[in-house]
Amino acid sequence: MSLRWKIFSLYLIILIVSLVSTGFYLYNYIEKSYLDNVKVNNLMQANMISNFVSRFVGASSYLIEPTIIEYAKQINSRVLFTDTNGKVLVDSAASKEMEGKIIKSYSDIREALKGKGSTSIHDINGVGWAMYAAVPVTVKNNVVGAILISSSIDEVMSLLNSIKYRMIYTFAGIGLIVSILSLLVASFITKPLKRLTDAVNILSQGKLDYKVDVRSNDEIGKLAGAFNKMSLNLMKLDEERKRFVSDASHELKTPLASVKALVGSLIDSRNTDVHFYKEILRDVDSELDRMTRLVNDLLELARMDKIKSVRLKKCEISEIILDVIESLTPLAKTKEINLAFQGKSNVFAEVEADRFYRMVYNIVENGIKYTYNGGNVIVGLKEDENNIYITIADNGMGISEETLPKIFDRFTRGDTARSKKSGGFGLGLAIAKEIIDIHEGKVTVESKVGEGTVFKISIPKKRRN
Ligand SMILES: Nc1ncnc2c1ncn2[C@@H]1O[C@H](COP(=O)(O)OP(=O)(O)OP(=O)(O)O)[C@@H](O)[C@H]1O
Ligand SMILES: [Mg+2]
Structure with missing residues (x-):
């Protein structure tokens, strides 16, 4: 499944779960509050009738029936009065069809005869929704019968029904809009990813300079x-x-x-x-x-391109420099160049001796090659707590401003006529730079045409990691 559909389905699941559960909760809450209201009302009225009836039980029992009928009319409900066996004594309906029948099978009547008020809801065939509310009729704390009110709650039920459908339609609408939006959002999020994937494919086919145009800040x-x-x-x-x-x-x-x-x-x-x-x-x-x-x-x-780890050994640096000077002195002599070491001895650092020699050699050799007869090439050495510092200074031809930044690139040579004469390949400094890099050191050059050149190299005495 693509990321787009994954995001979309995730959105959809979250949406459905939250909409359905909020819908259920809201509807139940509304239904309960409406019906509770009706229940309380009906029980209250049943209690009122029960009070009257209990007063008439005995001497004035002839008043019971007209009172019940009158009340039933007022509250627009049907009222039944039963004895302790659940036998209907009075039915407020004009047909009086329930009189004489035993309705102990009604759970509300059973509860009422046990002394407790009770209500229930019924969908009566052909009549509609009704709520039964039954309460006991007590005389001197003795249950002598029960009152059952049956009132229509069609209105409430149809109101609840309309609320229910309204909620379903609204939530379905919201669901639809949010799913469309989430599809758009998912596409929006994944589009740049698709562009990136395309770019990677193009790149892997060899178009190395291919660029993707994604400008977002995320x-x-x-x-x-x-x-x-x-x-x-x-x-x-x-x-x-x-x-x-x-x-x-x-x-x-x-x-x-x-x-x-x-x-x-x-x-x-x-x-x-x-x-x-x-x-x-x-x-x-x-x-x-x-x-x-x-x-x-x-x-x-x-x-050196392949080197991952260097085999470093603690070495006396001035000794290496003096070795370089010794082997380059014959070359210096042919040009009557004064090649000298002016630095500290007993300076130690962890280096790869052969390569370190090669690095100093290449730079000092350049100093001699690119200095006029009778010039100077001076090598200096200093140290501090963490680093050693080598300077190789000459008062030779210097390097032009345009060559200077490229000096460490492979095959870079200064003035071609000059380099042809001195026969270099333009690799000496590239090698020196690689050697400085594998020692995690730094190198800078200062040069002025006609005045001379200074290379400054710093190398850490110990690997930092
Ligand atoms: N001390 C210096 N004074 C003046 N120019 C220099 C100096 N060192 C290097 N250069 C210039 O930098 C170029 C590159 O130096 P590099 O040592 O890499 O190559 P090369 O000396 O020409 O050849 P190779 O060292 O491979 O024999 C040289 O050709 C030269 O023009
Ligand atoms: Mg060189």
């Missing part, structure tokens, strides 16, 4: 908002992935083409000079090195 609206955000992110991820694959293939294509050309020239050459061959093979070798480096970088990035 839970469904929020769900739609989350969906739209998700589809936007999926699209971005997809674009990133596509760009990554195309950049990576492009990067591989260049050295492959060089190798192909170099090998081709060897095959075609008639030159038999060994030096010539060696020269070309050296070029092939360096292209192969470049490809290996690229493939290794790509593998490293792919591995």
Whole structure:
């Protein structure tokens, strides 16, 4: 069953239960109050007749019959007077048909002869609705007979009947209107859900940037908002992935083409000079090195994408930095760059040593690569209670304002001429950023073209969780 019908049936059940029970309660209440009123009235009149009759029992018993007949006329009812055996002594009706009959079978008479007032309602064939009210006739605390009044309650019954039908029609009307409304409400509630389902289907067919147009401010609206955000992110991820694959293939294509050309020239050459061959093979070798480096970088990035848990170990950070500096000093020397460490020693943090080394290496290497001959690359290290802070500052070429925000993206290189010359792939900082991320650290860059660049990295000493 669809959600719409579920909501609708739930509404309907609640509605029917509440309407029927209110209807029953109301009707019973009205009926009881009307009939109680009539009952009290009839019992009162029966008592009044019984009082008179009891006074006449004995000496003036000849007065009983005319009094009863007179009274019956006044209250527009039939009045019977019985003796203690239930035998009718007086019948106020002109036919007197009940006189002499024993009516002890009437429950009200039996009750009255036991000394209690009693009433009952009867649907008399051909006559209509009547209420019987019977009371005892007592003389000196002895029951000497009973008075039974039978009065028509047709009017009351037909009034109650009309009330009943009116209530049924009104409630049925209300029920109909509310069910139509609830059907509308159910459709209204479920419509955006249907749109969302359609959207998910469209998305799963590959249209990653599909958006749903649900603007409400409720839970469904929020769900739609989350969906739209998700589809936007999926699209971005997809674009990133596509760009990554195309950049990576492009990067591989260049050295492959060089190798192909170099090998081709060897095959075609008639030159038999060994030096010539060696020269070309050296070029092939360096292209192969470049490809290996690229493939290794790509593998490293792919591995870090999958990382869920890092194997952290408490390490002395300045030692790692000094290792980096040691291995990059030859490169710095070729450019007469002053590469130095100016920071605290004995600073410990939980890191994955190999990757941490790689991160510092990539950034310091950039510092050297993108600084003019004779410049400075200074690495600093500080700590506080929770974090360590590394700064890598150079006074080199700097990074242009438009490149700066993209610096950590894969395959981002600054000025192409410059990067071609220095031979980078634009992956060094992407890898460094991933490494900082898996350590739950932060990195910022400040740079000015022609003045230099500062990378500031903070890494928590311990995992927070
Ligand atoms: N210290 C720096 N000074 C000036 N420019 C920098 C500096 N560090 C990075 N850049 C710029 O940022 C770009 C991206 O750096 P990244 O390390 O990711 O790639 P790369 O050095 O070009 O290549 P790779 O590191 O993969 O060999 C560089 O091409 C360079 O233009
Ligand atoms: Mg680099």
